[in-house]
Amino acid sequence: MLGLIRTTDLIRRTFGRVVEGQGITLQQYNVLRILRGAGDAGLPTLEIGSRMIEESPGITRLIDRLEAKGWVRRERCPHDRRQVLCWINPAGLAMLDALDEPMAEADDRALSMLSADDKSHLIRLLDAIRAGSR
Amino acid sequence: MLGLIRTTDLIRRTFGRVVEGQGITLQQYNVLRILRGAGDAGLPTLEIGSRMIEESPGITRLIDRLEAKGWVRRERCPHDRRQVLCWINPAGLAMLDALDEPMAEADDRALSMLSADDKSHLIRLLDAIRAGSR
């Protein structure tokens, strides 16, 4: 239990330090990654939220900040005017690209001490915990 | 990586929900547990922080709130007037006691899907990650 929390905090900080070089936080990075994956179609606000682990109010403000920094564009959807679609813009894409390499390295380093077997076992155990904590 | 973060978030919320019945957060609960363990000797602020995973400013304010709710007493240490000692008081102890049982149950439930072997394996893997992320 405690080990889980401590380990995750450590990991989060490690990756946070990688992205902060670009003046961004880990959560903001995650949102941008999701938007990059969505491509030209864009994504409604809550859809982004559901791909993270967060409640909507957090998402709204997260995107407020990304928009203020000029990495994201938002527009009310014409078909369903309740929705607000979000896109990553070129500046955001460029910034993400600059992080791809360092993030991949950090990823390697973070789990380099585990064998492939260890990793898949870890994943199975974590999945089991989540499946059981319904 | 992602599994680690998702699982921990889930766990944190699960335990958070248990303690919120007493009008307390998980972090506040952790501080009180540490203070209960310290007994009559009390603990200096930063010592509490080092047993959690947090930087000092967070601790100061965490304890501000605990003191405001009447669960903790603070006093400047006479021997080293830089330090501020903290003690849990009777009201805090009573509140903690009320949580012992539900927390133990939640603990059982949270990991009930894992065998003893699985648990020790998980702990080993997590320890390995922390040891390697130096």
Add this chain to the structure above:
DNA sequence: GCGCAATGGTTGACACGTCAACTATTGCTG
């Protein structure tokens, strides 16, 4: 077509976590 519940978001308020800057003490060093 009207009424109303459901859906999609936003705002306000509060608890954290973290960084940087600052105060108060200690205690070492010359």
Add this chain to the structure above:
DNA sequence: CAGCAATAGTTGACGTGTCAACCATTGCGC
């Protein structure tokens, strides 16, 4: 013993998570 670095803690500012309350828009049922 004067001076200064190290230690203990606090304050300010900002990003993030979460709850509750709220507004706008849709779309279903009658």
